[in-house]
Amino acid sequence: MLGNLGENLTNTMKKLVGMSVIDKKTIKEVVKDIQRALIQSDVNIALVLDLSKKIEERALEEEPPKGITPREHVITIIYEEMVNLLGSEAAGLDINERPYKILFLGLQGSGKTTTIGKLCRYLQKKGFNPAVVCTDTWRPAAYEQLRQLTEEMDVPLYGDPNNKDALDLAEKGLKEFKNRKVIIFDTAGRHKEESDLIAEMDQLDDIINPTEAILVIDGTIGQQAGEQARAFSQATDIGSIIITKLDGSAKGGGAMSAVAETGAPIKFIGTGERIDDFELFDPERFISRLLGMGDIKSLIEKAEENIDEDIAEKTMNNMLKGKFTLVDMKNQFEMMNKMGPMQQVLNMIPGMGNKISKEASKMTEDKIELYKIMMSSMTQEEMENPKIIKQSRVQRIARGAGVEESEVKDLLKYYNNTKKTMKGIGKRGGRLGGGAMNR
Numbered sequence: 001m002l003g004n005l006g007e008n009l010t011n012t013m014k015k016l017v018g019m020s021v022i023d024k025k026t027i028k029e030v031v032k033d034i035q036r037a038l039i040q041s042d043v044n045i046a047l048v049l050d051l052s053k054k055i056e057e058r059a060l061e062e063e064p065p066k067g068i069t070p071r072e073h074v075i076t077i078i079y080e081e082m083v084n085l086l087g088s089e090a091a092g093l094d095i096n097e098r099p100y101k102i103l104f105l106g107l108q109g110s111g112k113t114t115t116i117g118k119l120c121r122y123l124q125k126k127g128f129n130p131a132v133v134c135t136d137t138w139r140p141a142a143y144e145q146l147r148q149l150t151e152e153m154d155v156p157l158y159g160d161p162n163n164k165d166a167l168d169l170a171e172k173g174l175k176e177f178k179n180r181k182v183i184i185f186d187t188a189g190r191h192k193e194e195s196d197l198i199a200e201m202d203q204l205d206d207i208i209n210p211t212e213a214i215l216v217i218d219g220t221i222g223q224q225a226g227e228q229a230r231a232f233s234q235a236t237d238i239g240s241i242i243i244t245k246l247d248g249s250a251k252g253g254g255a256m257s258a259v260a261e262t263g264a265p266i267k268f269i270g271t272g273e274r275i276d277d278f279e280l281f282d283p284e285r286f287i288s289r290l291l292g293m294g295d296i297k298s299l300i301e302k303a304e305e306n307i308d309e310d311i312a313e314k315t316m317n318n319m320l321k322g323k324f325t326l327v328d329m330k331n332q333f334e335m336m337n338k339m340g341p342m343q344q345v346l347n348m349i350p351g352m353g354n355k356i357s358k359e360a361s362k363m364t365e366d367k368i369e370l371y372k373i374m375m376s377s378m379t380q381e382e383m384e385n386p387k388i389i390k391q392s393r394v395q396r397i398a399r400g401a402g403v404e405e406s407e408v409k410d411l412l413k414y415y416n417n418t419k420k421t422m423k424g425i426g427k428r429g430g431r432l433g434g435g436a437m438n439r
């Protein structure tokens with residue numbers, strides 16, 4: 001897939017794994033390799049430079065989390081930054097209304113018809129029975145191609161090769177299939193003038209009022225894909241993009257990154273001519289495959305667990321010693337964000353979860369956010385030694401955070417209560433021979 005890009009990147013990662021030392025020189029060498037591979041795949045130079053700068057800076061400046069070697073750390077950074085290049089999480093289709101109307105757009109030859117077939121098969125496998133409407137009045141063979149494709153899969157098709165009015169076809173198709181769960185509208189991919197094509201898409205968009213407009217783009221055109229996505233998005237709200245022909249395409253990396261830059265999510269990719277050569281696009285999975293790191297996810301998880309453990313361990317130790325500051329409380333909030341209820345964190349101390357969780361369960365997310373804002377208006381000294389926060393400081397903090405003084409006092413009350421309960425736990429924990437964290 002993607003020509004040599006995958007191979008080049010995998011080789012770079014293997015080289016990185018084999019390096020005896022990881023230092024500035026080796027990091028620069030690896031970044032150069034990545035740059036070369038991406039530029040060969042037609043990724044925009046500015047994007048490549050930005051990416052390599054980020055990788056280099058993070059690799060040189062960030063401390064590897066506990067339990068992670070510098071080598072693993074650099075791999076993680078490369079992986080994360082590459083994922084960022086392609087957007088966020090896998091978006092997929094959320095078929096949440098009936099009928100779910102999908103308007104398919106794309107230039108002729110982009111693979112639109114083939115992709116409609118692929119999507120029908122994909123939806124059938126998910127238990128949906130899609131129907132297709134052909135509004136392409138421009139290409140005589142369009143209806144016939146769709147007819148063969150849909151017939152094989154038992155997908156109902158509405159179309160009329162003698163009707164030359166795309167808008168009329170769309171209206172009739174809509175009526176015909178109004179009780180279906182999913183309706184897919186194929187559209188023309190060519191007109192005499194490009195502006196006519198865009199105008200027709202605009203009108204179809206008005207009539208169909210699609211739940212989702214999907215643009216199909218040929219991945220072999222490289223970074224021009226970005227401009228194409230922008231041109232279509234002027235006519236209709238492009239909800240998502242499918243990039244085709246990524247099998248063996250030398251320029252696919254350019255197409256994907258350029259599209260991601262426009263902000264439209266890539267939802268599926270086409271990886272061959274057969275009906276099943278189609279996959280849900282998941283940036284994380286895609287990049288880890290491209291980098292040849294089957295187990296990269298577990299590596300990342302290990303890193304994240306360690307970050308949490310580090311904070312948890314420090315906070316727990318302070319709690320057990322009865323030395324609980326606002327810094328620890330802030331860490332607690334962070335942990336709650338990451339790990340869910342405080343209960344889980346406190347379960348590390350045998351039999352101790354209950355008391356605190358009552359206190360913590362009163363905390364709503366909004367309140368935690370508010371507390372965090374107030375804490376960011378405090379000085380380091382105040383955070384570490386909250387006793388010094390008297391009236392004048394309360395006033396200043398309230399002003400800085402844009403809240404009422406009573407809210408700052410409320411935060412301090414919560415802190416004092418938590419501290420008191422923590423002290424109790426520390427003593428009991430001590431009697432019990434120490435909590436799990438001390439083992």
Ligand code: GDP
Pocket residue numbers: 106107108109110111112113114115189244245246247269270271272273277
């Ligand atoms: P349309 O004009 O946009 O409807 O394009 P078609 O669906 O007719 O496809 C044009 C050509 O691209 C056909 O030969 C398809 O087999 C081919 N094609 C479509 N998708 C892919 C893909 O993901 N990989 C490859 N290699 N070929 C594809």
